[in-house]
Amino acid sequence: MSPFTDKNGELYAEGVPVSAIAEAVGTPVYIYSRAELEARYLAYAQALEGMPGMICYAVKANGNLAVLNVLARLGAGFDIVSVGELEKVIAAGGDPARVVFSGVGKRADELARALEAGVYCFNVESEPELERLQAVAAAAGKVARISLRVNPDVDAQTHPYISTGLKENKFGIAIERAEAVYEKAAAMPNLEVSGVDCHIGSQLTTIAPFLDALDLLLGLIDRLAEKGITIRHLDLGGGLGITYQDEEPPAPDVYLAAVRERLGDRNLELILEPGRSIAGNAGILLTRVEMLKHTEHKQFAIVDAAMNDLIRPSLYGGWHDIQPVKPNGGEAQCYDIVGPVCESTDFLGKERMLSLAEGDLLAIHSAGAYCMGMTSNYNVRCRPPEVMVDGEAYHVVRQRETLEALLAAESLLP
Numbered sequence: 001m002s003p004f005t006d007k008n009g010e011l012y013a014e015g016v017p018v019s020a021i022a023e024a025v026g027t028p029v030y031i032y033s034r035a036e037l038e039a040r041y042l043a044y045a046q047a048l049e050g051m052p053g054m055i056c057y058a059v060k061a062n063g064n065l066a067v068l069n070v071l072a073r074l075g076a077g078f079d080i081v082s083v084g085e086l087e088k089v090i091a092a093g094g095d096p097a098r099v100v101f102s103g104v105g106k107r108a109d110e111l112a113r114a115l116e117a118g119v120y121c122f123n124v125e126s127e128p129e130l131e132r133l134q135a136v137a138a139a140a141g142k143v144a145r146i147s148l149r150v151n152p153d154v155d156a157q158t159h160p161y162i163s164t165g166l167k168e169n170k171f172g173i174a175i176e177r178a179e180a181v182y183e184k185a186a187a188m189p190n191l192e193v194s195g196v197d198c199h200i201g202s203q204l205t206t207i208a209p210f211l212d213a214l215d216l217l218l219g220l221i222d223r224l225a226e227k228g229i230t231i232r233h234l235d236l237g238g239g240l241g242i243t244y245q246d247e248e249p250p251a252p253d254v255y256l257a258a259v260r261e262r263l264g265d266r267n268l269e270l271i272l273e274p275g276r277s278i279a280g281n282a283g284i285l286l287t288r289v290e291m292l293k294h295t296e297h298k299q300f301a302i303v304d305a306a307m308n309d310l311i312r313p314s315l316y317g318g319w320h321d322i323q324p325v326k327p328n329g330g331e332a333q334c335y336d337i338v339g340p341v342c343e344s345t346d347f348l349g350k351e352r353m354l355s356l357a358e359g360d361l362l363a364i365h366s367a368g369a370y371c372m373g374m375t376s377n378y379n380v381r382c383r384p385p386e387v388m389v390d391g392e393a394y395h396v397v398r399q400r401e402t403l404e405a406l407l408a409a410e411s412l413l414p
């Protein structure tokens with residue numbers, strides 16, 4: 001059940017009326033549920049029970065320190081794509097030995113820092129990266145554990161902007177090239193070949209594309225074994241979707257049961273890198289109606305959150321449920337919910353049937369993943385604060401950005 005539910009005619013986050021949070025910290029504000037984050041992580045951890053492996057939460061989905069800390073306390077691993085994410089994981093109490101490092105453009109200084117911190121594995125995405133890592137590891141006198149991210153050319157059947165496992169995508173090493181690159185890696189003195197990795201896309205709502213990719217990777221693992229290259233771990237990336245509207249993605253236990261069946265008695269450690277399916281439905285964005293604008297063609301509810309606060313609708317046509325915090329029982333009308341930014345793509349939802357008045361609070365659901373992390377200062381708007389609800393209590397886990405700080409970061413010419 002969602003941690004964001006109606007009680008006494010208004011919306012609660014766990015045991016806290018969200019209107020109280022709006023009163024205290026203002027709007028727009030992101031609100032997360034600790035219980036939901038924990039439940040979603042544990043669903044994965046339990047589905048993996050009895051087999052060696054790690055659930056490495058994809059930090060990019062939501063990298064707030066408190067979010068990372070909640071997961072680190074449960075023993076989560078982390079999937080990172082930058083040294084910035086690594087430092088956040090460490091600051092949040094995460095164990096670098098449970099970190100995998102993904103990403104297509106890792107700088108030499110990032111590789112060096114990750115090696116020094118002792119990350120579990122580098123998910124190498126190209127031959128130039130392999131050579132760069134060998135050089136960095138040699139200079140440090142260390143051995144770096146690697147997997148190759150293989151691009152299996154599988155259609156994830158998701159939005160083209162968040163599909164990553166097709167030939168035309170920039171990610172990974174083409175599966176046809178993979179054996180040759182593994183041979184090259186195995187001959188490099190400061191690299192230890194350990195795994196095979198893939199990540200075919202995000203917001204997948206069926207298991208079939210994952211299993212197609214898995215079959216291709218298992219075939220590769222067998223061919224490598226014939227060449228004397230032993231693969232010890234398999235990283236299937238993230239990608240499991242969530243319900244925004246009416247999607248019915250499989251639960252982690254169903255997904256993992258299918259994977260485990262395919263793996264049979266192979267002696268492989270399994271790594272997953274879920275992001276959205278852990279954080280997505282653990283967060284909402286709370287916004288307030290500034291004004292209602294009626295035109296001949298349309299009715300607009302102009303709210304105090306905008307595309308700079310939540311860009312998924314503008315960028316991917318992402319659909320998020322929008323719900324009045326205290327429904328007023330009036331007659332619903334058709335509104336476009338838009339922000340104050342000077343772009344026609346600045347909308348949070350279109351053609352929603354709602355009964356609204358100026359000053360009303362609205363909750364934008366499924367906003368725990370890829371929302372706060374993708375905020376910007378466009379139109380010189382300050383990034384919103386973040387609040388973590390924990391039972392009957394709540395904590396501000398990131399302050400609202402201030403105009404003073406924004407101005408202070410820039411300077412005039414001398």
Ligand SMILES: Cc1ncc(COP(=O)(O)O)c(C=O)c1O
Binds near residue numbers: 201202203273277
């Ligand atoms: C390499 C990698 N791992 C994990 C993820 C997390 O994906 P998701 O949030 O769909 O689970 C992503 C993002 O798509 C990614 O690029």
Ligand SMILES: N[C@@H](CCCC[NH3+])C(=O)O
Binds near residue numbers: 060162202203312369
């Ligand atoms: N930002 C995307 C997901 C990107 C996944 C990262 N590889 C979204 O909101 O759906």
